[in-house]
Amino acid sequence: MTEFSRSISQPPQVQALAALNERAREIFRQIVEGYLSTGEPMGSRNLARILPMALSPASIRNVMSDLEQAGLIFAPHTSAGRLPTELGLRFFVDAMLELGDVGREEQERIEAQMRAAASGHTFASVLAEASSLLSGVSRGAGVVLTTKTNVQLKHIEFVRLDPARALVVLVSDDGSVENRLLDLPPGLPASALQEASNYLNARLHGRTLGGLRAEIEAGRQAMKRELDAITERLVDAGLAVSVGPTEARQLIVRGQANLLDDLRAIEDLERMRLLFSDLETQKDVIDLLARAEGGDGVRIFIGSENKLFSLSGSSLIAAPFRDGSQTIVGVVGVIGPTRLNYARIVPMVDYTARVVSRMMDRGT
Structure with a gap:
């Protein structure tokens, strides 16, 4: 059975309702399930026909009154049946919902x-x-x-703009292109930009940016053997600026x-x-x-x-x-x-x- 998390804590009245008797819980269940199935209010006469225990409409109305006072059901119109409140739905989902399996x-x-x-x-x-x-x-x-970071990449390129700046160009498999500005260390040779581009592109293979970062981090020692210190820093800086200070949603x-x-x-x-x-x-x-x-x-x-x-x-x-x-x-x-x-x-x-x-x- 699937587990799920509660998005709010249970109010005291809901905690108290958990101790109600079987009759009250069954009436409440039928009201909620009727609403989820049809969207219609459930009245005492209809409940008397479908409940698994024998109860008169008058007895059912007394229980419904208690449930209404607890804030779990309400009457949308005068003399109408009852519908669950949002609080009632929360209690039903947290305490009574029976989940099926995916066949x-x-x-x-x-x-x-x-x-x-x-x-x-x-x-x-x-x-x-x-x-x-x-x-x-x-x-x-x-x-x-x-x-x-979950978009699969096709190509990464470092393009120098001036001695102190370059663009990191990211081309995704879906054809979209994104550019990010990168500050360059003083005296960086042009060959380092090409070497960093080649190093990253050789490891893309349809990976996402997040996956590429994880692989490079895992192979940090191998990268140190393949690249000089300046180019290694350029690869790290390029991946960091590609994600940006706040990842785009x-x-x-x-x-x-x-x-x-x-x-x-x-x-x-x-x-x-x-x-x-x-x-x-x-x-x-x-x-x-x-x-x-x-x-x-x-x-x-x-x-x-x-x-x-x-x-x-x-x-x-x-x-x-x-x-x-x-x-x-x-x-x-x-x-x-x-x-x-x-x-x-x-x-x-x-x-x-x-x-x-x-x-x-x-x-x-």
Whole structure:
């Protein structure tokens, strides 16, 4: 079974609810699962028909009143059934959610799609496929966050601008070109620039910048034998400036249109408009996804637990992926309404992150 991390601590009322009797927990479970399945409120008469124990509607209403006072359910309209609050959803996810496993057939489908994406020999295509795949599974928006160091490189060149400065030119497999300014030590011969370029290009072989840095660091003694001290410093400086003082983040989002498929009312349309606005504000999405890089396992953020979704009432399910050195280098996930199928999506996000990690480990 997939493990996942709690994104907030449990409030005292939720801790107290954990001690409620089986009857209260079963009624609460049915209300939440009905909401996740249909989006509709659950009334006492419907509950009386589906509960595994015999209870009258009046007895059920008494329990619902207790759950409502605890802040876990609410009535959207007078005399209507009940829906879970965000606090109720958090308690359900943390304490009652039963996660399934990703079936063998689904595992093979995920891996086949990712291998097909990797056939283009760019890791960017693998990440885009991961985002699209999760979008299709969840009927939400699939998201991937990574850094420039995970883009596979095709060529690196040092180009002198004047005696004190040079450009580090990085050409990626996808054809993109990035230039960084590098300060040169006094008296550096032109041959050192060419020698540093040749040394790095001989070791690229479709590696990411992060992978190239790791390999060179691991072979530090061999580099000292091959290069003089000045050229060695130039290689180190070129790799450092290529990453930059703050690594640029790359955000991939697929499937936003899925979020429009299940609108039920004007308020749903307004919620989606706010969510689309959130997704367009990439910095806030990147900041939220970066929080999921903080540890192992799947992280779940529900509604106003995070300021980004405080108005749109959306959820994020995300899991980190790692490179060949087992360093966390990005996040894959799903953004959608709070009525996501958590039991299915949590293990799918987790498994997809594991597949991406394995592909990075193999140097796709």
